[in-house]
Amino acid sequence: xxxxxxxxxxxxxxxxxxxxxxxxxxxxxxxxxxxxxxxxxxxxxxxxxxxxxxxxxxxxxxxxxxxxxxxxxxxxxxxxxxxxxxxxxxxxxxxxxxxxxxxxxxxxxxxxxxxxxxxxxxxxxxxxxxxxxxxxxxxxxxxxxxxxxxxxxxxxxxxxxxxxxxxxxxxxxxxxxxxxxxxxxxxxxxxxxxxxxxxxxxxxxxxxxxxxxxxxxxxxxxxxxxxxxxxxxxxxxxxxxxxxxxxxxxxxxxxxxxxxxxxxxxxxxxxxxxxxxxxxxxxxxxxxxxxxxxxxxxxxxxxxxxxxxxxxxxxxxxxxxxxxxxxxxxxxxxxxxx
Amino acid sequence: xxxxxxxxxxxxxxxxxxxxxxxxxxxxxxxxxxxxxxxxxxxxxxxxxxxxxxxxxxxxxxxxxxxxxxxxxxxxxxxxxxxxxxxxxxxxxxxxxxxxxxxxxxxxxxxxxxxxxxxxxxxxxxxxxxxxxxxxxxxxxxxxxxxxxxxxxxxxxxxxxxxxxxxxxxxxxxxxxxxxxxxxxxxxxxxxxxxxxxxxxxxxxxxxxxxxxxxxxxxxxxxxxxxxxxxxxx
Numbered sequence: 001x002x003x004x005x006x007x008x009x010x011x012x013x014x015x016x017x018x019x020x021x022x023x024x025x026x027x028x029x030x031x032x033x034x035x036x037x038x039x040x041x042x043x044x045x046x047x048x049x050x051x052x053x054x055x056x057x058x059x060x061x062x063x064x065x066x067x068x069x070x071x072x073x074x075x076x077x078x079x080x081x082x083x084x085x086x087x088x089x090x091x092x093x094x095x096x097x098x099x100x101x102x103x104x105x106x107x108x109x110x111x112x113x114x115x116x117x118x119x120x121x122x123x124x125x126x127x128x129x130x131x132x133x134x135x136x137x138x139x140x141x142x143x144x145x146x147x148x149x150x151x152x153x154x155x156x157x158x159x160x161x162x163x164x165x166x167x168x169x170x171x172x173x174x175x176x177x178x179x180x181x182x183x184x185x186x187x188x189x190x191x192x193x194x195x196x197x198x199x200x201x202x203x204x205x206x207x208x209x210x211x212x213x214x215x216x217x218x219x220x221x222x223x224x225x226x227x228x229x230x231x232x233x234x235x236x237x238x239x240x241x242x243x244x245x246x247x248x249x250x251x252x253x254x255x256x257x258x259x260x261x262x263x264x265x266x267x268x269x270x271x272x273x274x275x276x277x278x279x280x281x282x283x284x285x286x287x288x289x290x291x292x293x294x295x296x297x298x299x300x301x302x303x304x305x306x307x308x309x310x311x312x313x314x315x316x317x318x319x320x321x322x323x324x325x326x327x328x329x330x331x332x333x334x335x336x337x338x
Numbered sequence: 339x340x341x342x343x344x345x346x347x348x349x350x351x352x353x354x355x356x357x358x359x360x361x362x363x364x365x366x367x368x369x370x371x372x373x374x375x376x377x378x379x380x381x382x383x384x385x386x387x388x389x390x391x392x393x394x395x396x397x398x399x400x401x402x403x404x405x406x407x408x409x410x411x412x413x414x415x416x417x418x419x420x421x422x423x424x425x426x427x428x429x430x431x432x433x434x435x436x437x438x439x440x441x442x443x444x445x446x447x448x449x450x451x452x453x454x455x456x457x458x459x460x461x462x463x464x465x466x467x468x469x470x471x472x473x474x475x476x477x478x479x480x481x482x483x484x485x486x487x488x489x490x491x492x493x494x495x496x497x498x499x500x501x502x503x504x505x506x507x508x509x510x511x512x513x514x515x516x517x518x519x520x521x522x523x524x525x526x527x528x529x530x531x532x533x534x535x536x537x538x539x540x541x542x543x544x545x546x547x548x549x550x551x552x553x554x555x556x557x558x559x560x561x562x563x564x565x566x567x568x569x570x571x572x
Binding site: 210 | 435
């Protein structure tokens with residue numbers, strides 16, 4: 001019995017807990033991608049790098065607060081700097097919209113043109129972030145590192161294995177839930193939220209109803225910038241901040257958005273967790289878990305790891321390809337049309 | 339001078355002239371129907387009244403005031419409601435939300451208007467919580483007309499409201515549209531289904547190649563030998 005529990009705890013600790021917080025981060029990213037796709041009708045390739053930009057601003061704010069002796073106690077100081085990061089990212093997105101995307105809207109350019117333009121924005125951000133904060137890893141998490149340590153867990157349960165819950169992981173989940181709730185309430189309950197859904201549903205008809213495209217587009221960027229910064233800061237607190245990883249995270253985020261079906265907020269959340277759980281469950285080495293479940297089984301030298309960690313991005317890629325082949329409109333849409 | 343007046347309109351898309359000086363007018367309490375062969379510019383004439391199609395010459399006036407150069411949104415604000423032929427509802431929003439979007443610019447209480455739409459189209463009341471995309475073709479058209487009414491328009495323009503709808507439902511829909519004119523609305527309709535539409539028309543316009551060919555009351559046009567032979571199939 002203890003063996004089973006130990007195996008389960010091991011699995012919880014190394015797969016379920018990290019995948020849940022990673023899933024929440026991907027979900028926030030995918031929600032932003034979805035929103036921009038739904039209203040502005042293009043795939044925003046600058047998404048990952050905008051997340052990096054917002055996180056960079058937050059880190060700069062965190063450093064300033066830290067050197068001023070400010071602290072939030074057991075919570076990371078970055079939370080206090082988050083509003084600054086969000087505000088800066090909103091300003092950047094609105095500026096990018098006015099300088100880049102508004103031009104192509106006036107030209108009534110095809111979505112693929114917007115997508116290529118967003119790659120240009122991505123490269124610019126790429127450079128800006130590296131010039132300001134450098135390409136190296138930055139760890140900006142402070143406060144209490146653990147909510148539950150492995151030792152505390154072992155002492156409390158008497159098991160050999162422990163579950164560690166880092167503050168950043170709990171924080172990720174809490175903030176993600178709050179952000180998603182706020183977004184849904186906004187979209188469902190407010191006049192502007194309804195206008196955004198209408199605009200995304202049927203642009204011509206929304207205009208005939210008197211919806212102002214300027215307001216809808218501005219609101220979309222404000223919300224997307226907020227989601228991007230929050231997702232980026234949570235990811236940075238959970239792992240660490242390195243500009244390049246934020247570029248790489250674009251792939252799992254797009255996979256999550258496509259799994260759920262583009263333009264579907266609920267889908268983005270489900271997609272985020274599907275991608276996160278697949279990635280972590282497939283790259284985890286199960287040797288120890290299996291030894292707990294089936295003591296004495298002979299596995300030779302095998303770690304029982306399905307995919308090496310170095311190849312974790314291939315998992316997002318495979319998910320992306322499979323979904324595009326079997327259910328190109330995403331799992332939710334495929335379900336509703338059958 | 340009629341309430342909504344498009345006079346000697348010329349214009350088209352991307353440099354292709356479709357309207358060649360046609361005139362269309364509609365008064366409040368009237369149902370006006372535009373019929374004609376394919377490519378006659380029926381929908382284009384309506385879209386020119388709404389400002390979606392730019393005019394090169396000619397003018398559109400509402401209640402004696404020129405709308406020239408005004409974009410569609412400002413014309414909608416002035417009391418013109420338009421029901422496009424297709425894609426005329428919000429598919430992922432509920433019936434009630436669709437109606438509320440129709441009243442988007444209104445700041446007053448819209449409860450009475452919703453009730454009025456439900457009375458005109460009772461099926462919408464039962465389907466109020468359903469998503470737009472789950473409705474049948476006829477229900478969609480009713481929702482689209484209901485949505486347009488929510489802005490309390492003085493002019494209601496319908497682009498082929500009975501297209502793709504079964505004959506029974508189409509007859510019902512036309513009857514409901516006639517009921518709207520009794521409330522003082524000016525109703526302008528483009529119809530492929532000419533005979534059925536002319537039956538209910540106070541005034542009918544037959545357009546050919548972007549010009550007025552025949553104008554008269556619906557009954558007169560139906561009785562006119564030449565109109566019947568050329569456009570109504572005998």
